[in-house]
Amino acid sequence: MAQMPHDGIYMNKKLACGALIYGNASWTNYWENQLFRDNPNIGRLSTESVTAMLAYGITKKLNVIAVVPYVRTNASQGNLMGQKGLQDASLWFKAKGYSIHGLTLHGVVGLSVPISNYVPDFMPMSIGIGSKSLITRGMISYDLRKYVYVNSSIAYQMRSNVRADRDGYLSGSRFYNTSDVAVPDAFDAALRLGYLKKDNQLEVFAEHFSCVGGDHIRRNDMPFMTNDMTMTSVGVYGKYQPKQIGINARAAYVVAGQNVGQTLSLSVGVLYQFKL
Amino acid sequence: MVDQPYVPSNLDVAAGSWKTFILASSADVVVAAPKLVTDAAYLKEIDSLKTVVIPALTSAQKTAIQYWGAGAVLRWNEIGRELAARYNQPPAANAAGVYPVPNAADPLADPRFPFANPPYTARALAYLSVAQYDALVSAWKYKYQYNRKAPYVVDASIKPLLPVTTIPTYPSEDAVVAQASYVILLAMFPGEGPFLTEKLAEAKNVRLWAGMNVGSDVSAGASLGAAVATKVMARAKTDGMSAANNQTIVPDLIAHSKSLGFVTPWASQEIPARPPMLPNYGTVKTFNFDRATMESIRPAKPYLEGSAEFKKDLAELETINKNQTRNQAAIANYWADGPGSYTPPGHWHRYACSAGVEAKYSEVRMARMLAYVGTALMDAGIACWETKYFYYSPRPQQFGLKTSVGLPNFPSYTSGHSTFSFAAATVLSSFFPEKTSLFNGYAQEASDSRVYGLIHFRVDCSMGGKHGKVIGDFAVKRAQLD
Numbered sequence: 001m002a003q004m005p006h007d008g009i010y011m012n013k014k015l016a017c018g019a020l021i022y023g024n025a026s027w028t029n030y031w032e033n034q035l036f037r038d039n040p041n042i043g044r045l046s047t048e049s050v051t052a053m054l055a056y057g058i059t060k061k062l063n064v065i066a067v068v069p070y071v072r073t074n075a076s077q078g079n080l081m082g083q084k085g086l087q088d089a090s091l092w093f094k095a096k097g098y099s100i101h102g103l104t105l106h107g108v109v110g111l112s113v114p115i116s117n118y119v120p121d122f123m124p125m126s127i128g129i130g131s132k133s134l135i136t137r138g139m140i141s142y143d144l145r146k147y148v149y150v151n152s153s154i155a156y157q158m159r160s161n162v163r164a165d166r167d168g169y170l171s172g173s174r175f176y177n178t179s180d181v182a183v184p185d186a187f188d189a190a191l192r193l194g195y196l197k198k199d200n201q202l203e204v205f206a207e208h209f210s211c212v213g214g215d216h217i218r219r220n221d222m223p224f225m226t227n228d229m230t231m232t233s234v235g236v237y238g239k240y241q242p243k244q245i246g247i248n249a250r251a252a253y254v255v256a257g258q259n260v261g262q263t264l265s266l267s268v269g270v271l272y273q274f275k276l
Numbered sequence: 277m278v279d280q281p282y283v284p285s286n287l288d289v290a291a292g293s294w295k296t297f298i299l300a301s302s303a304d305v306v307v308a309a310p311k312l313v314t315d316a317a318y319l320k321e322i323d324s325l326k327t328v329v330i331p332a333l334t335s336a337q338k339t340a341i342q343y344w345g346a347g348a349v350l351r352w353n354e355i356g357r358e359l360a361a362r363y364n365q366p367p368a369a370n371a372a373g374v375y376p377v378p379n380a381a382d383p384l385a386d387p388r389f390p391f392a393n394p395p396y397t398a399r400a401l402a403y404l405s406v407a408q409y410d411a412l413v414s415a416w417k418y419k420y421q422y423n424r425k426a427p428y429v430v431d432a433s434i435k436p437l438l439p440v441t442t443i444p445t446y447p448s449e450d451a452v453v454a455q456a457s458y459v460i461l462l463a464m465f466p467g468e469g470p471f472l473t474e475k476l477a478e479a480k481n482v483r484l485w486a487g488m489n490v491g492s493d494v495s496a497g498a499s500l501g502a503a504v505a506t507k508v509m510a511r512a513k514t515d516g517m518s519a520a521n522n523q524t525i526v527p528d529l530i531a532h533s534k535s536l537g538f539v540t541p542w543a544s545q546e547i548p549a550r551p552p553m554l555p556n557y558g559t560v561k562t563f564n565f566d567r568a569t570m571e572s573i574r575p576a577k578p579y580l581e582g583s584a585e586f587k588k589d590l591a592e593l594e595t596i597n598k599n600q601t602r603n604q605a606a607i608a609n610y611w612a613d614g615p616g617s618y619t620p621p622g623h624w625h626r627y628a629c630s631a632g633v634e635a636k637y638s639e640v641r642m643a644r645m646l647a648y649v650g651t652a653l654m655d656a657g658i659a660c661w662e663t664k665y666f667y668y669s670p671r672p673q674q675f676g677l678k679t680s681v682g683l684p685n686f687p688s689y690t691s692g693h694s695t696f697s698f699a700a701a702t703v704l705s706s707f708f709p710e711k712t713s714l715f716n717g718y719a720q721e722a723s724d725s726r727v728y729g730l731i732h733f734r735v736d737c738s739m740g741g742k743h744g745k746v747i748g749d750f751a752v753k754r755a756q757l758d
Contacts, residue, residue, distance in 0.1 A: 219388075
């Protein structure tokens with residue numbers, strides 16, 4: 001039973017599940033600050049990824065999850081060079097806490113670190129933002145009735161400064177004579193409603209991501225790591241795992257945002273469960 | 277590193293006789309004699325410092341004293357660079373696919389005026405430095421002519437909050453620089469009135485807060501700074517900049533390019549096609565050489581498409597396009613100085629300021645060095661643009677290459693980065709000979725960065741660099757004569 005850092009599902013003790021997921025996220029329109037626009041010098045910006053995941057049950061109430069993505073970007077128009085490479089590896093610990101009448105509290109802590117020296121300050125072509133993050137999530141899941149659950153969570157993402165290639169940058173109306181770029185912290189919140197029977201799952205969700213500060217994309221400028229990004233997405237996730245081998249698929253779409261692309265994300269994965 | 281107030285290594289007592297750029301001499305603007313330090317009006321100013329101003333300082337005011345105390349020329353140069361960065365954004369196309377031209381009469385409308393691209397910024401910073409320099413030479417003349425003592429010398433109970441020197445305080449050099457800079461920057465960035473007014477007031481006030489000047493030192497300095505800057509702006513208003521974006525000459529430029537054998541003249545690679553940046557900027561008046569000289573030093577025709585040399589340069593780019601190394605990307609990004617930055621001329625002004633601070637230059641010596649660096653950069657921009665539009669040669673992107681830094685919207689040959697960088701490095705090396713290899717290394721890297729970023733052929737950079745060095749040498753020669 002593959003599981004994610006943000007769900008209420010746990011591997012049993014000494015049980016592991018590996019996943020290999022292909023993802024394609026792309027946008028044509030984006031919010032330049034609040035202005036919703038396209039950009040014929042970018043066309044459609046696509047981010048393809050292949051992500052390796054491994055979840056393992058230390059106990060049935062404490063799981064560890066490791067994630068390593070390889071990412072490649074491409075613009076369908078214009079002359080900006082696509083970027084590619086290993087992005088940010090993350091390691092997560094998820095623990096089940098207090099439980100009563102189908103209501104369960106969970107705590108999740110994750111650390112995400114860039115594992116290649118990719119260029120962070122060539123957005124939107126960059127494969128990542130270059131920041132190290134410490135993510136702390138509180139989650140409540142509730143078994144609504146047989147097989148049906150709701151899950152809500154909120155996380156705070158502490159994000160480190162980034163060393164840019166350039167030695168000065170504009171943020172807001174101030175110019176900073178340094179290569180040390182302050183990336184704003186962020187939080188996210190999610191609400192999920194799903195059906196889970198044995199190892200098969202179908203879920204709809206809404207997610208919200210927002211920086212706690214930062215500047216806006218200036219008129220006709222490129223995005224930058226200091227931007228105050230906000231997005232609200234809705235999506236659907238499904239998993240089918242009759243035996244050891246399974247598959248999952250996910251679709252999400254950004255319905256509102258600021259300083260981000262209106263991204264449609266699609267992914268499919270192969271899962272493999274085994275005793276360790 | 278945060279710049280700190282310092283005592284200059286040389287007070288430059290004789291700077292009042294240095295040769296000015298625009299003023300006929302340091303006596304061109306008259307500064308009236310100050311009141312004697314025994315005069316009742318002067319004593320009232322001293323009393324106001326002691327009893328009203330200094331005892332009531334807030335911590336914000338003390339912070340401002342330290343900030344401005346690092347150097348008036350330094351800070352106003354930084355402000356100029358910051359404004360350039362804020363305004364360095366190409367206009368967006370409108371719904372009809374047309375790029376509106378920024379309007380100086382309505383500077384905050386979209387697109388904002390100015391589009392502070394490299395030529396614009398080079399010119400703005402050149403006039404800023406020239407105005408500061410001419411105003412300071414004049415200030416130095418009157419300082420030593422009138423020899424008015426500092427308030428803390430006249431009244432020992434005033435404890436100054438900044439390092440002190442024996443430089444006479446009338447007129448205030450900080451006020452001279454502040455007012456001259458205000459006039460130039462407001463003319464160059466007309467939408468920034470409120471921002472600049474606030475900076476001007478603070479720059480002048482800190483001299484009183486710190487016990488460094490009395491009010492009449494500051495007001496005399498402000499009058500002198502304004503008068504000099506007005507003369508400098510008279511030159512700027514008639515230097516040809518108003519015709520720099522004349523797009524009607526473009527068909528003739530393309531025809532000329534074809535007549536020289538260019539099969540594929542430059543064409544905008546943007547969607548929709550954007551008119552070329554400042555096609556007539558090459559006719560703007562230079563500082564350190566005349567028009568005939570500029571034409572005589574114009575780089576020779578580059579390799580034509582199809583030649584073996586052209587194929588070699590293209591092959592180098594194709595190799596990078598396939599396998600750009602991380603180090604190549606880093607160098608390309610470090611020097612890109614594209615939209616939202618203070619442009620390559622701003623980058624070189626920053627290095628110049630750092631070198632001047634490190635050498636503990638006086639205000640007037642700092643302004644002099646920046647005036648030569650600044651005019652060399654402006655001349656480099658003009659001569660490079662003249663070359664670009666003379667040949668109207670294609671960019672590598674017209675041969676299928678991508679870029680990792682963004683593609684400038686004007687012809688390829690010669691590289692602006694290379695020309696700017698070698699011009700500035702040449703001037704800086706003459707001021708700081710011990711740093712020659714450092715500055716030349718920077719210039720070479722800035723030049724190479726345009727090949728690594730895939731937006732210039734090698735020949736654009738090598739010839740641009742040579743051109744820049746010749747342009748820098750003219751500024752050096754002028755500096756040797758003053």
